[in-house]
Amino acid sequence: KAGVTQTPRYLIKTRGQQVTLSCSPISGHRSVSWYQQTPGQGLQFLFEYFSETQRNKGNFPGRFSGRQFSNSRSEMNVSTLELGDSALYLCASSFSGAATNEKLFFGSGTQLSVL
Amino acid sequence: DQQVKQNSPSLSVQEGRISILNCDYTNSMFDYFLWYKKYPAEGPTFLISISSIKDKNEDGRFTVFLNKSAKHLSLHIVPSQPGDSAVYFCAATGGGSNYKLTFGKGTLLTVNP
Numbered sequence: 001k002a003g004v005t006q007t008p009r010y011l012i013k014t015r016g017q018q019v020t021l022s023c024s025p026i027s028g029h030r031s032v033s034w035y036q037q038t039p040g041q042g043l044q045f046l047f048e049y050f051s052e053t054q055r056n057k058g059n060f061p062g063r064f065s066g067r068q069f070s071n072s073r074s075e076m077n078v079s080t081l082e083l084g085d086s087a088l089y090l091c092a093s094s095f096s097g098a099a100t101n102e103k104l105f106f107g108s109g110t111q112l113s114v115l
Numbered sequence: 116d117q118q119v120k121q122n123s124p125s126l127s128v129q130e131g132r133i134s135i136l137n138c139d140y141t142n143s144m145f146d147y148f149l150w151y152k153k154y155p156a157e158g159p160t161f162l163i164s165i166s167s168i169k170d171k172n173e174d175g176r177f178t179v180f181l182n183k184s185a186k187h188l189s190l191h192i193v194p195s196q197p198g199d200s201a202v203y204f205c206a207a208t209g210g211g212s213n214y215k216l217t218f219g220k221g222t223l224l225t226v227n228p
Contacts, residue, residue, distance in 0.1 A: 004158070040124075040220060042204065042218045042219055042220035042221050043159070043204065043206075043218040044218070045217070045218075048214040056215050090158055092158075103149070103161045103164070105161070106151075106158030107158050109158055
């Protein structure tokens with residue numbers, strides 16, 4: 001069974017540009033979450049989608065948005081990039097995301113550098 | 116407001132000895148706790164978890180202890196192996212926030228041969 005796939009693996013952008021990151025969850029998983037990892041900050045929750053609906057959102061500005069398609073694949077978009085957006089963006093999937101004891105399966109992430 | 120805290124950024128132990136990684140939380144609504152391990156250039160992988168109805172959970176060399184009154188949990192690795200060298204993240208969920216995990220900042224464990 002293929003794992004969570006994130007593309008691209010690395011991305012370099014300049015300030016003011018926008019970027020779109022893609023995530024394909026494990027087959028059969030319908031919940032997709034996005035996390036931002038920066039040095040010294042751990043993983044911070046961005047948002048979670050299930051059946052094309054955003055169910056929960058973290059404390060990030062509106063420049064960060066996402067969506068989920070009918071095949072559960074998800075995209076994350078960041079507009080008007082700032083230097084502080086440089087981070088590893090991780091996508092995670094789970095079956096439903098609703099059960100307390102569900103494990104999240106993470107992709108390898110997209111390393112975004114904003115110059 | 117950091118609800119999950121890992122106060123030790125790094126820990127170094129000798130191969131064969133015990134590694135103890137600590138985690139504190141502030142949100143009383145958390146009722147499920149997880150540990151993830153992360154190698155460089157890879158995503159975090161699930162290691163072990165514990166429900167708030169338990170105070171201990173074992174899986175091979177890994178044991179997680181939960182002290183609800185102190186809002187503290189710890190991960191014990193015995194014996195430690197060089198392959199255990201990684202960043203370990205403590206995470207928590209519950210209280211209606213089942214759709215997301217709240218992570219600590221991580222502890223870099225180095226196991227020296």
